[in-house]
Each structure stands twice: as C-alpha cells, then as structure tokens.
Amino acid sequence: MQKALLLFILLGCSSLATAQNRYFVLFKDKAGSNFSLEKPSEYLSSRAIERRNKQNISISTNDLPVNQSYLEILKEGGAEVLFTSKWLNGAVIEIDKNDLNTVLGYDFVKGLEGEYSNGLEGPNARRKPNTKDYSYPVFFDAGASTDQLQMLGADVMQNQGFTGKGVLIGVFDSGFPNAPNLDVFQNLFNEDRVVETYDFVNQEENVFNDHYHGTHVLSCIAADLEGQMKGTAPGASFLLYTTENVFSETRMEEVNWLIAAERADSIGVDIISTSLGYSNFDGKEQDYTYSTLDGNTALITRAADLAASKGILVIASAGNEGNDPWKFITPPSDADSIISVAAVNSDGQYAAFSSLGPSVDGRIKPEVAAKGVATTIASPNNLIGAGNGTSYAAPLITGLAAGLRQAFPDLTAMELRDIILKSGSQAGQPDDKLGYGIPNFLRAYEMANIQSLISSTDENILVFPNPAENTDFIKVLIANEELGNSFELSLSNLSGQELYRETFKRNYFELPLLQEVRPTGTYLLKIWNENFSETKRIFIE
Template structure:
C-alpha cells in the first residue's frame, strides 16, 4: 500500500502511532534507529508548575493565562536526571528530543543499546519509530492543473491574483478590508520542506518585516528548512503570500514558525513523533495556530498500519499530540485527507483529534471535491469540521510561480490563515470559542454531515454573529458606528468585552443587565475611559437572553446577548 502522507504530498504536487508501536520488534543489532522511550514518572523533577517560565516562553504563558488554562504536571519537561541516565549508557545513545506531554524521549541507538535503555528502572517501555534509512530524493517539480479544472476560479480582483476565489469564499478579503490580516498572530506550519521560501518575491515581506519567528527541522535535527519537499512551500504561500497584483494569502501579516516534520521518502511513526515534538515546540514558543497538511493511515512494512477503528481520537501519536495542543490553547487546523475515492475512504490522523479543525476540500462553487476524505471519526464524531477551497486552489511553487493544485493539503492553510485573522479580530475568545464561532455560523451549521462537516465558514458571518450591533458589511466595512456592541456573544461565563461608541467614552458609565422580563440581574459602575473596548465581569448568569444597558447621563445604549 502507498504510505498515506507521502501519497498526499505527491497527490498535491502532481495535481496542482503509538498504539501500533507498542511491543514492535527491535531493529537489527548494529543498525541505528530512532526509538520512543517512555519514562515511568516525573518524580524528583527540578521543574515546577509554579515556575512555568523555566520551560515556557512569556508568550506561551500569556496565551494560557488569557484563556484560563493552568500549567499542569503533564507540561513539565522530562526529568533531566532520567535523560542523563540514558546518555550515560555504553553504546553512545543520542537523545534527539524529549516530549513533555508523553513523558518520553526520542533516542537514536542500535538494538543492543535499546535493551540497556529499557532495563533502566526509570524507563517504562520503548517502541521503534523508523525501519529504514533512505537517501533523500530530489524535490519533484510541481505540475500545474490544466486551466479547465479551475472551474471559475479566475481572479476577479486584481490585487489578489489567482488566490482571490479561495480567499473571498471564506470572507478573507473582507477580513483584510476590516483591518485583520493576521498581525501579531503566530502560525506554525508543519510540513515536508520549504524550498524557495526565502527567495520567493511574494513571501519576502515575511523577512523584511521580521515575521519569521523560527525554523525547525525535526527530520534532520537542525534548523535548515529551505530544502526537502516543496509541499510546505505551497501550503505556506496560501497563508503568507503578500504581493499585491500577483498573489495575497489569507493571513499575509502573520508571524510564522516553519517546522519540517515529514520525510516523504518513507512512512513510519517517527514522523508522528516529529509532529509531537513540533507541537510541543509550538506550545512553548507561544504559537496561536498550527496548520498541518499531513496525515497518517498506512506505514511502510514492517511498521504496523492503522485501521479505521484507530481513527478514534485517542490512538495515533499525532492525534494525541493534536489533542494536547488544543488543550493548551492553540487552534489546530489539520487537513482531513485525500482518501475520498480510495479504499481507505475516511479521515486520517491527526484529523480525528478532538477539539481541532479538520478541513475538507471544496471547489470555488462550494461543491465537495471528490477526493476529500469522509468522516465520521471511528467513535462517531462529526468529521471533517469545516471546508475550504482545495480543488484548483492557487499556491506558489519554489520558483515563485503560481499554479493550481488539488488537495485538502491546500484547503487547510487557506482556512488556517482566516482562523488567525478571525482570532485577531476577536482577541478575547479562547481557542475553543474561535472554533465554535466559525462552526456555528458555517454554511451547514444547521445540518452538518460527514463529508463537509459544518460547511464553509465565512469571516463576516462569524464576526457579525459576535457583534450584532456593530456588524461588518460584505466588504468588511463596519456598521452602526454609534451603537454599543459586546463580545463574545453568546457568552459562557459572564466575562464580556464592551465596544463603546464615542458617545459613551471619557465619562463615568453605569452598566445594567436586564433579563427577558426586564428585571435588573446585575449592575456596576465603570470608570471613564477613552478606549473603544472595555472588559467587564458580570459573574455567572443563568442561561437565557439578556439586555446590556450602558448609560452616561442622558446618553444610553443597549445591546442584547445570550448567556449559554
């Protein structure tokens, strides 16, 4: 069988597991492999949840604090004394990287050394991650989709070029017009390589404006990313492209972390371990959104492949890693897979993870692409989550040329950029509230299915649902400038951000909350402020519809909201 992610990459280019690891046979003695070594505990660790700055960046801590996410023991690094015990063994074992969330280490060594490692009292067990050592192949040249396959995706807005249709379909052009282009948002792109990214004209603003935060190559264990396979270049361009009159992506002002986790020359669980390491890096660096156009179903022998039953949200290493990433406050956006017309048929890991966005592919008319993988997850959850343009999507090649390609691989970054801009526009939302807002306002929200999930989201529709009294027009222009607005709406814990019209600024304010009967259920005084937004904490309200009234002297404004 053709390895799943390698097939995805080739598919995209040509057209435009810890559970299974357990008790795997050791590699032949003398051959250096990579193994995942699990420790028994974190006893005696010098790290503490009370001092997260020792292992998390200030940005990572701020992301968690903003969302009310506590630092837990699972976030602590592995005990360095345990790592030292491995490194002190004969056979020269090399600890490639460690996993906080799995309390494990990826170790490079031969089977004799692995036996000594597993005999250590601090080690619970180990599994071999890779089975072959292959020479890296040259990057294949991308093949363009014929113009006939574009089906109406010719640009109708000169500045966006061929990216216009995929951008406008999800409201990204209106998002840009409203001033949200991903500024200040950090996006990590996990892929197979980024050749040409540092030379493509449409991507030069990333460098000119110092918006490349980091590069990490987890395959070769270094920081070189402008090599290997161009699939990552294609995917990044759908987000970061920023050359007016030629090509504009969905979050052209975001800050990027480029991570190589995928080796398309073979397919083994080491790549999922790389995904885990990249996700933990993204967490520690304070990344907001992960865009991953990778998927795992089938491995090269003798590694054991998955079955559909394993797509249950708790088996594959990449799936479990994606779930952890969601739990610490990142929005994970994952391609659903290109197996719709293949025997596998269903989504791939990590698209089966809970609490993430799994992306299906549609054409420019919103019609599902035949190759797009189906749900549900094996445990019955709606999958995919959302959809974006992945049939005849426009991306950039390493030489800077634009071409059209097919794949949920391309739908994923197109949507990931909009997610970043939407979160920028609604900064008080948590990661899960961002997902909920997009899902509840998408085209199939009233009747989701297992081919397109909740459908195609739209920035304007989702934004206006949160800001009903200060909506955006279809072109992103703000409406009702003298109206009071609040978000999030619906709200869940009584915490609100009020958007004050000019008539209510620079003077003391009185706030009252009235229930559906008109009874006052909460009230407070607010100090004078010249700010357009002010945060208020109302306390826990019963579920229902409310009116928020803010007054200053004779000036009064009201806005309705729903408490969930």
C-alpha cells in the first residue's frame, strides 16, 4: 500500500530533554486558511475522503489544518511549535513561562487547553501504576491461540476468507520493539502492510526501539505463524504509532493520542485499536475522578469521539483496575461512540482485574469482552507466550471488527459497532462487568446481512428464502423500524386453516417449517400489531 503524502505538521524536533514548559494553545478560528472545504484532497488522502463519503460524513471545518499564519506569529514570539491539532484548532508549543502571557494576548488565541509536562523520567515520575503488565513468556504447543480465536468465532471468519485484508488499523501504544524481525510478523512486513510508523513521544519515525507492550498487542491482531499463533486479522494493514511514554504518566500522552488520531484519520484509517488508559498522573492534582467519566471531559475521550465522528471505529481496553480502589474503566473507555473491552478467562468468565462500568452518566461500560487471561501473545525475544490484561482483549476484538469490515465494507462505523454489541453473548442483559458479553462472528455476520437487507429495501416486511426449498426455517424481517418492536404472526393454508401462531418482540424471527406445512404449496403469512397488518404469500417447494 502506497503511503499517503499529506500535510503533517510535526515541528520543533529539538531535544526533548531540555523542554520545560509545554502548552496547548487554542485558536479562535481558521480564518484566512490556505485550505478550503472544496479541495479536501489537499489535506486528506483519497482513502480518508472515500471513508467519509461512504458514511455520508461531510468534510467540516475541523478537518481543515490550522492557520499557518498563526503558527508563524507564535514562532516569531519565541514559541517552538511541536504539534498542531486541526480537530481542536490549536497548537502544542514550548515557550518560557514568562513569555506565555504574550502568546495569550494575541487576538487569534482563544486560550489554553492545558499545560503539560514533557513526560520524561524524573525524580517525581512514576512508572505506569495504572497500566499493569501480567505477561509471562512461556513455550506453547502449536496453535496456542486457537481458543481465543474460537471464543469470538474468528477461526470461522478466517476460514471464510475474512482476514482483515484491505482494512487499515491504527495501533496506538508504547512501542513495537523488534517487530520486523519476529517470526509471527514476517508476512506482515514482507507484504509491506505496515503503511506508516511514528513515535509521537520522541518525534521520530522509528517505533521499533521502544517499550514491548505494543509488540504484544500487535501480535493479538497481526500474528500469522501457521501452527503456532494467529491473530484475529492477520491480513490487515497497519499504522503503528507510539503515543505512550512508559517512564512517566502525564496528560501530554493524551495530546499525543489526539495528534496520532488526526494523522491516522488523514491517511484513511478504518479502525483505531488502543490498549491505553489514563486516570492517575504524576502529580495528583491532574488525576481524573469517577465523576469525570462522562464521555466529555478527558482529552483522550474527546479525541476518541472525534475520531468516531469521522467514521473510524475506535476500540479501547477497559483497564485493569477491577481489584484496585479506582476499579472503574479509564479514559478513553468512557467515550460514548467507541467500543471498550473487558477481559474474560478461557471459560468466558469475568476476570477480576478487569475494570468496571458504568460511566458516570449510566451508560453500559465496558461494551464487550474477549480473552484477557493467559492470552497468547508474541514477545520481542521471538517467543510465543501468554499475558493477562484487557490490553490483549481489545486487539482481539479489533481483529474481529476488521474481518467484519472486510465482509461488509458498506456498513458505517456506528452500524458495525452496533452489530458487534448485539452479537454479544449477553446482549439481552448487559451488565457493568462484560457489557453485552462476548461477540461472535457468525451472529454478527447474520446481523450484518440483515442490516444490508434493511438498507436495500423499501418494503415493511421481508420473507426469505421465498420460495423455500430444503430448509427448516423461513426467516422474517421487519425492515421498517417505525412499525414497533412487538408483533403477532400467523401462518395459514389457502383454506384458511391456521397452522402456526406466535408473538415475538424483535424485528427478526425464524419461522420453523412444521410438518403441517411440509407439503409443497402456497401459504399465507400474516404479521400485525396495533400499528399495521400485512399478509405475505410464501411458497414451499
């Protein structure tokens, strides 16, 4: 896949070690921009534009790059511009604190999003107390990843040819050391399916010399070593971005995530997978509280929802805080338009360390679950081992989503999200541990087919197959959602004899072909409620 050539403003790559004062300055407008909504190809790839068009998402003002003249004025005033954000319309700068008031006095400056540490290791830094790593490298027999694929039906998905081919996934993590040299990734790199890499912490392209966590995570999706390990989407393409600084915990990492998401959007990413969460920081004054899990407060949460608004499916680990005093999900899992993922063991039972919901405003969180206990992973030392954590459950779901995206390329990201949730093992009774439960490819595949049927018809009711031959069921779909959600159904022969009657409270129903209707012939299927009544002829062959 050819790498997109886009406007990507990453300025000021001088030594981070000397950075002292970092601020996210917001602008009032994009007046006088060199770019326009009428020429999106100047700042979005054709793939990004196509994704929007398919989902009827308009190019909007927050897609426009920030005003270049504003950046020049900032630099003339002594600021070093590190990143720009088109979605929030601002820039991350480094400047002496004594000169900050001058910047805030510019007539185009709206104010500050925040002040940030540069995130380097120091005497007050703490090494990720809220991101636990339970990995333990061990040797496995061939096919150690089989059960985590089977749990989701991903083995069936791949047998049907859906490996995520053509789907672009952005993985945001702490680094991917030695990934190009690992056996499980040889197909990935030999086929040039790593489209781009970038380290937003150190501002460099190399992501293969950082922290091992991202390598573990990537293997859950992309591993492809026959007989030993397969990820859930071994045929997908990837953007590999380092946004997490493991040597400390600061809100700058949320900024890194935002900028990475904007970059991934511009290239044309389909899915963002992130096994990162933020609640506690160096310096307690910036810690989030449960009351801030409202889907609108944390910067990374807002960034995740903005990505979703561009037609990107965002999948995040729920967190490993279930046994801790915090115990709840961590941002960005509280975002309302993404999928947050809990962990279960090989028996599908809740893992005690998995973070709990709901969000503070009562939304179901996490949404789904996958194997996060003794999950098969690949390590930078070229061993296949195991690890515990929602960090590994989330990428397993990401691969499932990629296979479904390949199978149903016309679904919107929100339709795909909805289908994955509804395919969950406890979709009828979601809870604050596993949400809608463990999703399954075959259930999701059938639902996606139904969604496609609904989108392609103007009829109120669809009955199929019709004529029916060599089948034990006739499927009935109420395609018009305005008709309600509770229906009566009766099946009669042409003599008026009622052979079958049922009440159902959903828009999809499988009518068993009982012995009474086995004979070849024509029958009348009546469906009604207080809003409507309709009769269909069905033919049994």
